[in-house]
Amino acid sequence: MVDVVDLGEFSGFQENPHPVYAQLRERGPVHRVRMPAPAQEQVAWLVVGHEEARAALADPRLAKDGNKLGITFLDEEQIGKYLLVTDPPQHTRLRKLVSRAFTMRRVEALRPRIQQITDELLDAMLPSGRADLVEAFSFPLPITVICELLGVPELDRAEFRKLSTESVAPTSFDSQEAATARLAEYLGELIEDKRCTGSGDDLLGDLIRTTSEDGDRLSAGELRGMAYLLLLAGHETTVNLITSGVHALLTHPDQLAGLRSDMSLLDSAVEEMLRYEGPVENGTFRFAAEALEIGGVRIEQGEEVMVGLTAGNRDPARHCDPDRFDIRRDPRGHLAFGHGLHFCLGAPLARAEARIALRSLLERAPDLALDGTPGPWLPGMLIRGMRALPVRW
Template sequence: MDLQGELIEHPYSVYERLRDTAPVCRITGTDGTPARLVTRYDDVREALADPRLSLDKANAAEGSYRGFSLPPALDANLLNMDAPDHTRIRKLVGRAFTPRRIGQLRTPIRATADRLLDALGPEGSADLVAAYAAPLPIIVICDLLGIPEDRRLDFRVWTDALVVPDPSRPRAAKEAVVAMLGFLADLVAHKRSQPADDLLSDLIAVRDGDGDRLSEDELLSLVFLILFAGYENTVQAIGNAVHALLQHPEHLALLRKEPSRIPAAVEELARFEGPALLAIRRFPTEDMTIAGVTVPAGETVLLSLSAANHDPARFPRPDTLDFDRDTAGHLALGHGIHYCLGAPLARAETEIALAALLERYPTLEAGGPAPQWRPSMRARGLKNLPVRYAAERLSG
């Protein structure tokens, strides 16, 4: 069953149909290979924590959908690992994303958001993705890692080539991977000779120190993952949140009036229109049954986070944006040992981005043509978000 086009344009109506009729559905992956798509909340949540569902590509059957193809130096990352390697590496880097560390970043994140809004000016129109939602996360993650400002635009171009391949440039994604690998290798060499007060220097110290260490490929792969996921997912989280608020002006007005509700609103916005349609692909290490369907060992399993978050069996009236909803247990950031490592940072950035934007522009509204969704079966994000704004309400 080929659902790619429908999933891009109307994902939630497709998910509703599948939850009711085929909760474990055979589909075709983006490369033409088969996979199983799981859509009910209880099944997805249980599968996310099931150790029989491996992320290691070595457990994939021949001909199964495997997702991104990366060189070995970038492929040794947490999205391709099971315990115990996953546990070891996550423990080594986890201290960079503790609530205390993220709390220390909130002031500089707000300062970055304010600078970007200063550049927009007191009133006008803009593409909010290009001018705000995209640059904010790349500045934050690059500052955290210690990446020079003059290379950040390059990284955005490379990431975009990987997220949404251009059919007119079939080699662009491969060229982006090669360029990114060379850049990261050079950056690690520079930081190794001239360490600084940043996360990359800390990771290199772990790589080169005694005791539980990272291999060189694990180091490069980890930096790649932090950059890639820290940028892509947060751009989409901010853009999707603002878009949802513009479509629900009463909710926008509520957050302007009661900004203390923004953290809870961010959780509901993540459930309602989260950036990840699918969790990373998994491969059963043995024949197993999901929702009464036998899935052979090695066959690709795709767990739909968005379908689960719109399952009325877990979230009544799921297609209604409700800031009073109990969002506990939503799966926008995953579940189990692979729960998003950067979740505290993503939450902080989205909360701060919304707070700064709503405080600055009390007349923010949709402007120009309708925004376009990126053509991806895996991620839910906007190509653009045209808006009109003013720092003060206009009289007359």
């Protein structure tokens, strides 16, 4: 009989799960856990060791497509198939089609526009002397970039923020179901409008038009799923990367001073932010397509496995003194963007936005400081981030 660790019983787990993950790692790299609210009835295996997590992320025996085992998730039912719920060869096909439109060249071409949006947001924010950084800066930047990239109308963005956050960090199952259903409806209407009018010199328009050498194209459901993934992953992660990164700097004044004195450290600082408090706490569920062992623990066919990206990034076996925020460390090998076939397609865009945002903010607000207690941390175990970060300058 395997002991089940009830994560909801640990006081303060949502705000600071790192001590709990450290306790689990000391006992072993893999544990049977019960989720905290709002998914407290769900039990799964959790991988907390870095080496084991990296191996699990690349193990083909851990499937992402639950349909193979008779499991279908809510968003998949309402939205359609997308990269995070598929395995090869379907995943290979979808990623190839998306990669034809979402290229590195496209990301590089966005840099001047990212800088322009950043400057406009700071122009509006800085005269007030204080603000909620999430509301004024770290949310509107990535949501504007990804909406412009995909071709989502400006007037729809306020509603989209509310729906997307509820979809990935739900306060209840019912609210998640309602938000995901509305997102599916909205994206379906947007795609149909672009398809009918032939409009859209944007990524979504390109995805509608793109074909592979053999004439393969994305179906309506696949387009909807791809738009859903790109919109949510394209802004939720970057919002929290910028917010948590600024919070880490402001709570470690020696590191902030070091970065201000040498901005050539910016790239390594962003990587350390990703390692220290990355925006994705755990990978989405995987399913044992066959019985296997991870870290000496037997996992039976059909059982659910969650790979701890945050836990793995604080493993002392991989990173020396892992609870120390150090912008000069070599954080290579961190798992913030995953590993293997499902490595984040949008990692270059997230890095570009974070680097531009942080450099501009620090240069234009030289006495930036915390202005109160950060807002509550998002619920659930997928997205790691806070709802508000009050700052002054």
